[in-house]
Structure formats: structure tokens, C-alpha cells
Amino acid sequence: MKKRALISVSDKTGVVEFAKALEQLDFEIVSTGGTAKALADAGIKVTGISEVTGFPECLDGRVKTLHPLVHAGILAMRSNPEHMRQVDALGVTLIDVVAINLYPFKATILKPDVTLEEAIENIDIGGPTMIRAAAKNWQDVAVVVDPADYGKVIEEMKAGGVTKQTKFVLAGKVFEHTAAYDALINNYLRKQRGEDPFPEQFTMTYEKVQQMRYGENPHQKAAFYQEVGNFDNTLAAAQQLHGKELSYNNINDANGALDVLKEFGYDKPCAVGVKHANPCGVGVGDTIYDAYMKAYNSDPVSIFGGIVALNREVDEKTAQELAKIFLEIIIAPSFTEQAFEILSKKKNIRLLKLKNPAGANSEDMLDMKKVAGGLLVQQLDTKLLDGELKVVTKRAPTEEEMQQLLFAWRIVKHVKSNGIALAKDFQTVGVGPGQTNRVTALDLAIKYGGENVKGSVMASDAFFPFSDCVEHAQAAGITAIIQPGGSIRDEDSIKACDEAGIAMVFTGMRHFKH
Incomplete structure (x- = not known):
């Protein structure tokens, strides 16, 4: 008995070869729009969706497949006698293969100057409905959303039929596909509305770039995913x-x-x-x-x-x-x-x-x-700074010291907390990262810098809780300090700087990095 395959794809990679192979396996090919034309142009006999539904495509193609004769053909459970009685009575032809991938919403929103109206027109409605229906009825319907799976489906059909295990895997791919698709739409529309980026339910779409040999350690599995967007300044690009x-x-x-x-x-x-x-x-x-x-x-x-x-x-x-x-x-x-x-x-x-x-x-x-x-x-x-720098010591930094302080501030922002960066002549002298107390981080930076520390400036990612950092800085020959300020004991550090002749400025902004 002739079986029926419904094919409607935006990504037409391999679809002609897939449809030809199905036709050779005695499948009737049902299709829509551009896919139907591409298949017909390749010499494949195609049944238009309107011939199945008895209803014309309308509303600029917005309504084509949303019809009981389509969805009953997909959702009918072959093992359920009542389902089979009903589809027979209603004149429904069963659909055994559904090959669909969705309107190119991602490609649309990545185009420069895309309008909201254009983006919305590329939100697929019928496609997700059909593939979700097919995935729900996975024991009876082989649903294909990834062109890479065409070959496996045809190979198993030639060997007697798509296996239950393969159908289950293909169904899983559907829900991954639609979940990512819907998350992408949701996040795009949320940005268009200028809403809080922290919704009650948080979903994001990421695409795999690389399956890794292992993770942070050899016994950990890992993969690298990229965010969807035009990010030419990120490692994924x-x-x-x-x-x-x-x-x-x-x-x-x-x-x-x-x-x-x-x-x-x-x-x-x-x-x-x-x-x-x-x-x-x-x-x-x-x-x-x-x-x-x-x-x-x-x-x-x-x-x-x-x-x-x-x-x-x-x-x-x-x-x-x-x-x-x-x-x-x-x-x-x-x-x-x-x-x-x-x-x-x-x-x-x-x-x-x-x-x-x-x-x-x-x-x-x-x-x-x-x-x-x-x-x-x-x-x-x-952000680097929030407002004006505040000189809190009797001695203000020289113009040269201020340039070096801002250089060091840019660096300490990216040092693991507690973090210290020493700089001179637009060069790091020493970096003290990730310590459980700030004075140890400073001592490490001084140790790394050696003799070069003398005449350098210091940046601290957060405030000094005590005056000990200033005392160690003085002993090492550091001439100026930049830090957020905000400790209840700021006056102790300011006094120690004044006594040592060290200039100190507060940023009012900390840069913890854990």
C-alpha cells in the first residue's frame, strides 16, 4: 500500500534526493509552497496540500496545513482500533513521514536593519504544530527536522522500515528544535519590548560549536556552545x-x-x-x-x-x-x-x-x-567607572600617575578576587589574583614585580578593610592607589596614605570577579 510523506522545508539541503528516494519506495509526496515547486521542478510527482485538505492556502500562506485531514493523518495511533475506525470514516489518509524544518527566524533577525514586522512574519506556526504532533506519535510516524538524518531514514526504510529506536531519537530532536526556536523568538521579542532581562522563567538558545575531548579535567565531558547573534568580538566567531x-x-x-x-x-x-x-x-x-x-x-x-x-x-x-x-x-x-x-x-x-x-x-x-x-x-x-574619580588624600596623583592608575584599574577589573594589579609605564608590574585576603594578594603582586615595583601604582578591585595594604605598599615603593572605597575604616587607609605621601583615589565602583 502506498504510504504518504509530508515534506515542507525552509532549508532545502538534500530534500530533492530524500524525496526521490521516498518516491522510489512507493511514497506519495505531499508538499507546500516553495518546497512543492522545488520537488516538482526536479521531476518528482507532488500532491499539493490543498488537494489533501480540499481548502486553499490562504492569508499569504499563513494557513496551509492547519487542518484536521493533516493532523488526524499524523496523530492517529495505528495500534488503536477506534482511531483507525475514525480516520477511515472521516476519509483521512495516514501520514507516515513528516519532514519539516521551520521558517528561518534566526537568519531573519540576524539580518541588518530587520524590522519587527519582518521578524514576526518568519515565526512558523504550522511547522511546529505538525512536527510536535508527529513527535508525539513517534511510534507510528518518522519525523525529520535535520537534513543530516535523511540518509539514515532512507537506509532503514530500505532495510524494512525506520526502527522504533530511531523514531524515538528523531522525536527527541523535534522538541530540542522547537524549544530552541521558541526561546529565540521569546528573547528577541523581550528585547524589542525593552523588558527586564530576568523573566520568571529563563530560557536561552545556544548552538553547539564543538564537542570537546574532555572538560576542565579529563574525566569530565564537555561541549562548547555559542549564543545566537552577530558577535564578531567573541571567541565563537x-x-x-x-x-x-x-x-x-x-x-x-x-x-x-x-x-x-x-x-x-x-x-x-x-x-x-x-x-x-x-x-x-x-x-x-x-x-x-x-x-x-x-x-x-x-x-x-x-x-x-x-x-x-x-x-x-x-x-x-x-x-x-x-x-x-x-x-x-x-x-x-x-x-x-x-x-x-x-x-x-x-x-x-x-x-x-x-x-x-x-x-x-x-x-x-x-x-x-x-x-x-x-x-x-x-x-x-x-562599565569601568561610574561617575567622577574622588581624590581622598592630601596629595593628588600627578597626571602621569593618574594615567597609570586608570591603566591598572582596567586590568584589576579582570583579576580574580581578591585582586591587585601593579602598573608602571603602561605595563603590568605584578598581579596578585584570587586570594582569601587582600594583603596577601598585594604581597604576591609585589613578589612578582620585584625591583620594578618601586615607583609603580596599585589598583585594588574592592576596598581596603584595614590600613595594612597601604603600609605594605609604602614599604614596596608604590606611589599611588586606586580603589573603590566604601569601607567603614576608609579613614585608616587615607591617614596611612597621607603619612606615607601616597596619593589615593576612590572610584565608588567595585569589580569583584569570582
Whole structure:
């Protein structure tokens, strides 16, 4: 007995070959609109949907498949005698295969200058209804939403029929597909309405970029997903030019490097070195070579095996220096031919080309952190300062000190708390990350900086609860401090600075990073 397949796809990849194979297996092909035309043009006999329903497509194609003769054909349970009696009495022809993918809502909203009306017209109604119906009746209907599954379906049909296991897997794909589709629509419309980004029920759409060999540790499974959007300044948009695939830790650390680089934009050449998601060396110079050498000389020990992000093309001279040590990843807008030749000789290095590595993150981006049994969601920390800096000591910073303080403030924002950054001549001198008390973080930064600490400035991601940090700073020769302020004991730190001749400014804004 001839079986019936309903095919209506926006993504027409492989659909002609799929339909031809079904036709050879004695299937009647029912289709709609553009799909019907594409199949007919390929010489496939097609039954139009209106021939099935006895009702014309109407409302500019908004209503085509929303009809009992379609949905009863999909939803009828073959093992249920009453269902079979009813469809026979009603003249319903059963539908055994449903191959549908949905209107291209994602592609539509990613187009520049798309209008709300255009986006709404690309919200599919009939498609989700039919594939959900088919997935609900998965034991009787093979539903295909991914062109990659066409081959498997045909192969199993030729061997006697699509297996129950395969049908169940295909049904699962439907609900993944529609859940992601609806979440994408919801988030787009929420943004259009300018609503609170934290709704009562939080759903997001992410698409898999890479299945990883393992996660943070070899015994953990992992994958990398990208957010849907035009984000040419994020790691997901990078083109890998050389080296083995990125690991979980590579991606996490590389993202940290880009976050620091974004603080400096493209005003001057900047190089950022990161190790274990913490900046270990940052430099700004007249050339990208100068910037990298500053970043490298900040801490030659820690940068080994780390990640370097640059906001200028890598030239031959810079590449020669980069090649002198082992680096996991180098990210840059581009590489000259000579630079690529030098660096690609190193087997284990990954070279990533990213169009806009120092482009600022959007303020409506969200930062998410999974905790056991829940999810923490917040806006990204895209601000640097909130209002005017306040000089709180008798001595104000010199113009040069103020420039160095702001340089250090950009860096300490991305140091794990408790975090300290020391800087001089637009170069990190020492970084003290992730300590359980602030004075230990400072002591670490001083230890890393050695003799270079004298004459440097200090940035702290949060306020000083005691005057001990100022006392240690004085002993090390630090001349100026930038910190949020706000401690009930601020006066102790201010007094200690005045006694030491250290200038101190308050930002009124902290930058915890846990």
C-alpha cells in the first residue's frame, strides 16, 4: 500500500534526493509552497496540500496545513482500533513521514536593519504544530527536522522500515528544535519590548560549536556552545588558522584574555597575556611589538604556556618573539604572511584570527554561572567607572600617575578576587589574583614585580578593610592607589596614605570577579 510523506522545508539541503528516494519506495509526496515547486521542478510527482485538505492556502500562506485531514493523518495511533475506525470514516489518509524544518527566524533577525514586522512574519506556526504532533506519535510516524538524518531514514526504510529506536531519537530532536526556536523568538521579542532581562522563567538558545575531548579535567565531558547573534568580538566567531582543537580550559582562558583586551579597545597597540583566566602581563606601546614585549616582561615565568591576545595584526618581528616561548593560543585580528609562516612551524600552538577582538561587549549580554540546582544570571560587567574619580588624600596623583592608575584599574577589573594589579609605564608590574585576603594578594603582586615595583601604582578591585595594604605598599615603593572605597575604616587607609605621601583615589565602583 502506498504510504504518504509530508515534506515542507525552509532549508532545502538534500530534500530533492530524500524525496526521490521516498518516491522510489512507493511514497506519495505531499508538499507546500516553495518546497512543492522545488520537488516538482526536479521531476518528482507532488500532491499539493490543498488537494489533501480540499481548502486553499490562504492569508499569504499563513494557513496551509492547519487542518484536521493533516493532523488526524499524523496523530492517529495505528495500534488503536477506534482511531483507525475514525480516520477511515472521516476519509483521512495516514501520514507516515513528516519532514519539516521551520521558517528561518534566526537568519531573519540576524539580518541588518530587520524590522519587527519582518521578524514576526518568519515565526512558523504550522511547522511546529505538525512536527510536535508527529513527535508525539513517534511510534507510528518518522519525523525529520535535520537534513543530516535523511540518509539514515532512507537506509532503514530500505532495510524494512525506520526502527522504533530511531523514531524515538528523531522525536527527541523535534522538541530540542522547537524549544530552541521558541526561546529565540521569546528573547528577541523581550528585547524589542525593552523588558527586564530576568523573566520568571529563563530560557536561552545556544548552538553547539564543538564537542570537546574532555572538560576542565579529563574525566569530565564537555561541549562548547555559542549564543545566537552577530558577535564578531567573541571567541565563537574566531577562525582557527593553525593548531589542534581548543580545549575547555583554552576557551575559558582565551575568553579571559579577550575580556581584558576589550578594556583597551584599539586606541593604541595592546597585548594581553593570560594564564588560568587571570591576566599575568598587559602592555600598551607604540607598536604591537612594544606592547607584547611589555606584556611578556611583566612576568616571563607565568606567561609561559599561556594565551596572548593582541589588538593589532601580528607582524614578523612580533611573531619572532612570540615563537621564542611555548604559548597555547595567540589571538589577533590578522597575521602577516611572514608571521604566520614563523608561528605555524610550532606544532602545538593555536592561531586564532578574530575580526574584532577588542570590540566592546554589548551591555545587554548576560553572564551566567551554573551552581548546583540553579543558575546565577547577571549583566556583564561592561562599565569601568561610574561617575567622577574622588581624590581622598592630601596629595593628588600627578597626571602621569593618574594615567597609570586608570591603566591598572582596567586590568584589576579582570583579576580574580581578591585582586591587585601593579602598573608602571603602561605595563603590568605584578598581579596578585584570587586570594582569601587582600594583603596577601598585594604581597604576591609585589613578589612578582620585584625591583620594578618601586615607583609603580596599585589598583585594588574592592576596598581596603584595614590600613595594612597601604603600609605594605609604602614599604614596596608604590606611589599611588586606586580603589573603590566604601569601607567603614576608609579613614585608616587615607591617614596611612597621607603619612606615607601616597596619593589615593576612590572610584565608588567595585569589580569583584569570582
